[in-house]
Amino acid sequence: MNNTILITGAASGIGAATARLFYARGWQVGLLDINSEALASLSAELGGCWHRQLDVTDIDQVKGALAEFCARHNGQLRLLFNCAGILRFGYFEDIEQVEHLRIMQINVMGVCNMTHAAFGYLKATHNAQVINMGSASGLYGVPEMATYSASKFAIRGFTEALDLEWARHGIRVADLMPPFVNTPMVSSQHHAPATLSRLGVNLEAVEIAKAVWQQVDSTAVHRPVSLQFKLMYWAGQISPAWMSRLTMRWLSRK
Template identity: 85%
Template sequence: MNNNILITGAASGIGAATARLFHARGWQVGLLDINTEALADLATELGGCWYRQLDVTDIAEVKASLAEFCAKNDGQLQLLFNCAGILRFGYFEEIEHAEHVRIMQINVLGVCNMTHAAFPYLKAARTGQVINMGSASGLYGVPEMATYSASKFAIRGFTEALELEWARHGIKVADLMPPFVNTPMVSSQQHVPASLLRMGVNLQASEIADAVWRQVDSHAVHQPISLQFKLMYWAGQVSPAWLTRLSMRWLSRR
């Protein structure tokens, strides 16, 4: 079986950059996104690779898409990259409740849906792997992006638990934890949180795609990305909670 990867949120940003990288390195690539037009353009760019429109919150669509892609790959899935996600910067009380709900549905339930439905195909591959799109905001709650931060805490916990559970099946589970990345999801925001002003947007989508590639051969559960955040991450592992909180207060101060 050729190596294959199925990517949600593949139409732009990190998902598209990852698709281009893995396709260039000989992998069979499957593209999933709710944005059909951009998805079709990318599939054409990549030589007509398989793609389907998908709302990751619709479990029936999720199951059908996985079955169709994996049928083309001997019923196996080597790598699932859960990249689909949405973001809204702003003060919690000023964001409509429906937007908070949608963030949790896509960022958390969508990952759960994809991963659960992918299990038999990952197991059949014998060396199956799941990589979840986490975030630096999953390390400590970030003001002005509270619900997004909460969703990434959920992904961090989900990843840690499933990595232990699925070891018995030979399936690796990990997540990537970058700070702000220069993608349409970030650049389209109207509100700019203080933490972004202080940290800046110093990563490109292609750098996260490189991290996905490295993770294929890594046994790490969490992959913090960028020197800036790696220092924060490892300091947070050994520092008392109050010091991490103090650091976040400084980053979030206007």
């Protein structure tokens, strides 16, 4: 059986870095993204690997893409990496409501759409797995990125619930929880929240790709990324809620 990975948000950043890593290690890679030009360029770089333009909020497109990719691999899918997502820094009231809605549609419902449509293919595959792109902002709500943070809380809960629920099918579900990563999604922002200024942008996309690789052989449900955030994550597991709130208040203070 070939190891197969299907990646959403594959055209740039973490998705592209993950595609390059898994391709280099002999996996059959499928690329999905709404940016067709960048997607085609990456596909050419990776030996012409399978790719399709996709809007993860369009259920019919999602079902069609999964059916087409998995048909090439005996109806099986070893790993679904839900990496597509969008971000908007700024004060909540300054961001148009349509943008808040779009963040939730792509970051939450896009993951739900992909995972639901992938179920049959995952179930048919030994040791199948779903890895969701979570965030350090799913640990405690982050000011100036409230809706994005809320979307990652949703991914965290979705991941925890589905990992327990799908254990009966032999499908593992996990998420990655990195702090700020140097990707176009972050560098294109016009507003810098205080937390970014205090914590910095200390991770590159390739480091997250390596975390995806490590997660393939792990039974962990959450994978915090970077020593800085690992310390914050584990401290948050044992400290009272008021301590986490005080920490975030300090990190987000102007």
